[in-house]
Amino acid sequence: VTVIQSARERARAEITQEIKDEARRQLAQDGAAALSLRAVARRLGMVSSALYRYFASRDELLTALIVDAYDAVGEAAERADRSLAAEDISRRWHAVASAIRSWALANPHEYALLYGSPVPGYAAPALTIGPASRVTLVLAGIVADAARFGMLLEAPPRSALGPALRTEAGQIAATAMPGVGPMATIRAVIAWTMLFGIVSFEVFGHLKGVIQSLDATFDVAVEEIAAFVGLPAEH
Amino acid sequence: VTVIQSARERARAEITQEIKDEARRQLAQDGAAALSLRAVARRLGMVSSALYRYFASRDELLTALIVDAYDAVGEAAERADRSLAAEDISRRWHAVASAIRSWALANPHEYALLYGSPVPGYAAPALTIGPASRVTLVLAGIVADAARFGMLLEAPPRSALGPALRTEAGQIAATAMPGVGPMATIRAVIAWTMLFGIVSFEVFGHLKGVIQSLDATFDVAVEEIAAFVGLPAEH
DNA sequence: TGTACATCAGTGAACGCGCGTTCACTGATGTAC
DNA sequence: TGTACATCAGTGAACGCGCGTTCACTGATGTAC
Numbered sequence: 001v002t003v004i005q006s007a008r009e010r011a012r013a014e015i016t017q018e019i020k021d022e023a024r025r026q027l028a029q030d031g032a033a034a035l036s037l038r039a040v041a042r043r044l045g046m047v048s049s050a051l052y053r054y055f056a057s058r059d060e061l062l063t064a065l066i067v068d069a070y071d072a073v074g075e076a077a078e079r080a081d082r083s084l085a086a087e088d089i090s091r092r093w094h095a096v097a098s099a100i101r102s103w104a105l106a107n108p109h110e111y112a113l114l115y116g117s118p119v120p121g122y123a124a125p126a127l128t129i130g131p132a133s134r135v136t137l138v139l140a141g142i143v144a145d146a147a148r149f150g151m152l153l154e155a156p157p158r159s160a161l162g163p164a165l166r167t168e169a170g171q172i173a174a175t176a177m178p179g180v181g182p183m184a185t186i187r188a189v190i191a192w193t194m195l196f197g198i199v200s201f202e203v204f205g206h207l208k209g210v211i212q213s214l215d216a217t218f219d220v221a222v223e224e225i226a227a228f229v230g231l232p233a234e235h
Numbered sequence: 236v237t238v239i240q241s242a243r244e245r246a247r248a249e250i251t252q253e254i255k256d257e258a259r260r261q262l263a264q265d266g267a268a269a270l271s272l273r274a275v276a277r278r279l280g281m282v283s284s285a286l287y288r289y290f291a292s293r294d295e296l297l298t299a300l301i302v303d304a305y306d307a308v309g310e311a312a313e314r315a316d317r318s319l320a321a322e323d324i325s326r327r328w329h330a331v332a333s334a335i336r337s338w339a340l341a342n343p344h345e346y347a348l349l350y351g352s353p354v355p356g357y358a359a360p361a362l363t364i365g366p367a368s369r370v371t372l373v374l375a376g377i378v379a380d381a382a383r384f385g386m387l388l389e390a391p392p393r394s395a396l397g398p399a400l401r402t403e404a405g406q407i408a409a410t411a412m413p414g415v416g417p418m419a420t421i422r423a424v425i426a427w428t429m430l431f432g433i434v435s436f437e438v439f440g441h442l443k444g445v446i447q448s449l450d451a452t453f454d455v456a457v458e459e460i461a462a463f464v465g466l467p468a469e470h
Numbered sequence: 471t472g473t474a475c476a477t478c479a480g481t482g483a484a485c486g487c488g489c490g491t492t493c494a495c496t497g498a499t500g501t502a503c
Numbered sequence: 504t505g506t507a508c509a510t511c512a513g514t515g516a517a518c519g520c521g522c523g524t525t526c527a528c529t530g531a532t533g534t535a536c
Contacts (some may be wrong), residue, residue, distance in 0.1 A: 008533070047482065052524075113352075117347035157459075158458050165451045196436065197429050197430070197431055204351070206431075209364075217400065220400070221425045221428070233393050243500070247511095273489065292490080
């Protein structure tokens, strides 16, 4: 963190932030497709070409928003995780899942930007990978800790893993979940997609007209996914 | 089905179809946001205003594409389901899941239109509900048949259902899965979101750089979801 | 401390583009008597 | 079977809009001597 800043540097940082904030506001209201540099500039009382001093293109601004959004969910998940003792596996799992869901429901358009349809013509640059994996690493960390504490129940698989998948599971475990066996690793990856599956269905409106008790359903789902991964039960 | 048609009626039906086909082609290439009436008209050698004889607005054309897409996945699922004996629960489950995934991978933009970010400013009209539920009913039918044949294993829940959710489960079961208990019904609904969760993650690119063996992972996931719902194991 | 020059934020006009939708019209196809 | 009229597909021009991006510029802030 740079501390000493000239007035110019400070102004630049502040205005960059203001641009992102206004862009985020528009994103939240009308979605990513409706985000326009000109509209952002208009709202800030600037001329549209002035934004090019801060972002080289619309895509670059979009990338900044994506990175911020990944960081926002990531931080929400990390905060929920940190608020509990490491051994409290089941409650950590529930807390993190709820944090992700709450963030998604509070920021549906940002959630859609991250986990919905890819924006056509936009290729996520490499610098989004780090922030994107924060949430994933939190979930993986819970499974890894469960294994570390001997609390991970590796149930017999209904179908055996092929050799290719075993190898891949080993690599994933090595980097994100040391000490977790291949089947449990694959189950954890699948659980990750399951979690976002139910969140996406709720945020995108597919449960409307199907289920009203969304909180209760989500809790049941999270607990059942925990069981599926082999995490200890609640209480 | 109307059989007797005047030349005018036949021409109208054909051109309506051509418009939808061209629109679908553009949708497949550049996504829903890039779909433009003018571009469609240009490709068909018509003037843009001529399209208004067939669709009252861009949204109406989009709705037609959505309905067709729902019908396409729905039919793929139904065909896969019909190809097997009713008692062959496990293979029906796998076949239907694979049919959905294959359709999604072959038609990523259409899939995104149905299950990705909602199109901002577009409210799906009531007439999409019927086609949208075809896939869901196929999956529900498998669970219902499993119950009917005494092949559904209702495992003890890790967390009990609240009264509100029990009531809702009863209603869902009554319309879509007669004979299935409340917990199994909720599990079926959750399984439905899980299935689309993994398909969405694959189609939207979130598994890129995480897992290479996508076919194998999907098979494992489908089998594990079957176990979760209480469907019989393969073989 | 003061001056000369370099850096940089912001302006305003312009380029070139594509979009959805409306409307008065022409001319061909269908229908009623 | 033939004529008069109604229906309807498609045309072409226009309205009004907003967009991303470039570029030569002004004037203020910062830096080096």
